[in-house]
Amino acid sequence: MEEVKKEGLTKSVGVSNFMKHDLEAILEGATVVPSVNQVRNVSYPARFRLTYSIEIEYHANILEATREAVELCKEKGIVIEAYGTLSPLFRATGGLVQKAVADIRAKDSKWSGVTDGQILIKWAHAKGIVAVT
Amino acid sequence: MSVVRKFLLNDGTQIPRTAWGCGTAQAGSDVGTLTANAVRAGIYHLDGAQASPSLCALRWRANSLAFCIFRVIVMRSRSALASSPAGFLARSSSSRPSSTVYHLARLFARPYWRACRSSVSTLSISFWSIRRVTIRMTRRAVADQVLICAVCGKRWRK
Numbered sequence: 001m002e003e004v005k006k007e008g009l010t011k012s013v014g015v016s017n018f019m020k021h022d023l024e025a026i027l028e029g030a031t032v033v034p035s036v037n038q039v040r041n042v043s044y045p046a047r048f049r050l051t052y053s054i055e056i057e058y059h060a061n062i063l064e065a066t067r068e069a070v071e072l073c074k075e076k077g078i079v080i081e082a083y084g085t086l087s088p089l090f091r092a093t094g095g096l097v098q099k100a101v102a103d104i105r106a107k108d109s110k111w112s113g114v115t116d117g118q119i120l121i122k123w124a125h126a127k128g129i130v131a132v133t
Numbered sequence: 134m135s136v137v138r139k140f141l142l143n144d145g146t147q148i149p150r151t152a153w154g155c156g157t158a159q160a161g162s163d164v165g166t167l168t169a170n171a172v173r174a175g176i177y178h179l180d181g182a183q184a185s186p187s188l189c190a191l192r193w194r195a196n197s198l199a200f201c202i203f204r205v206i207v208m209r210s211r212s213a214l215a216s217s218p219a220g221f222l223a224r225s226s227s228s229r230p231s232s233t234v235y236h237l238a239r240l241f242a243r244p245y246w247r248a249c250r251s252s253v254s255t256l257s258i259s260f261w262s263i264r265r266v267t268i269r270m271t272r273r274a275v276a277d278q279v280l281i282c283a284v285c286g287k288r289w290r291k
Contacts, residue, residue: 012146035142035146035148038180077143079140125138128140130140132153133153
């Protein structure tokens with residue numbers, strides 16, 4: 001991908017589902033630091049989760065490996081891009097995320113006119129995460 | 134001017150901070166129609182990483198989708214492209230070795246780039262199948278107005 005970038009075929013190179021050790025391995029010999037690490041944004045039950053991907057949690061139950069990877073990304077200026085941002089709304093209807101969104105809506109009336117999806121995307125943006133719906 | 138706000142990447146380019154994920158669309162709807170609507174709405178950061186089960190749905194809508202994307206590409210000016218997002222994001226999972234990714238990029242990105250000039254970076258697509266569909270169709274659309282779906286081989290004449 002570095003050669004592709006050198007040839008001018010792309011402006012940026014990103015990686016996906018990279019954990020801390022993956023990033024460290026690639027950064028050892030990389031001439032181009034990845035611009036984006038696309039990871040899963042998840043909060044639905046564990047049976048749907050991919051064991052090899054790092055996951056961004058909506059709530060305080062953040063996996064240690066995930067936190068390390070996210071911190072390394074921030075250190076290197078790698079933007080986190082989260083796929084499945086809206087997945088909890090239709091894959092785990094009535095789950096933890098929707099309850100959290102309902103709490104947010106109950107606490108502040110300014111959120112009363114927006115959808116659950118808009119709140120989740122806003123949350124991702126506030127965290128500096130590119131939100132993939 | 135795009136209404137989609139962007140994040141600045143470490144290489145100086147910008148990426149829209151909201152992307153359309155085809156995996157969300159496949160949950161209960163026609164991914165082709167929804168993706169075309171997303172492009173019409175101004176979202177040009179597309180992600181199809183979870184779209185493999187819905188490609189059969191996508192290919193039947195590929196004609197309108199490719200036309201829609203083609204229109205977007207044509208309409209975008211070079212000055213707008215100067216601040217466009219990453220050209221593509223390679224999924225570097227173990228199932229796709231880097232050499233394969235590289236060769237695919239050489240095969241498909243170059244003609245696409247030539248055909249559409251600098252507009253390849255208008256679309257940030259990380260799923261190779263959709264990328265192939267988009268690239269092949271756009272290239273053909275420029276060359277002889279015949280669209281060929283790289284997934285199913287179906288041909289359309291505009």
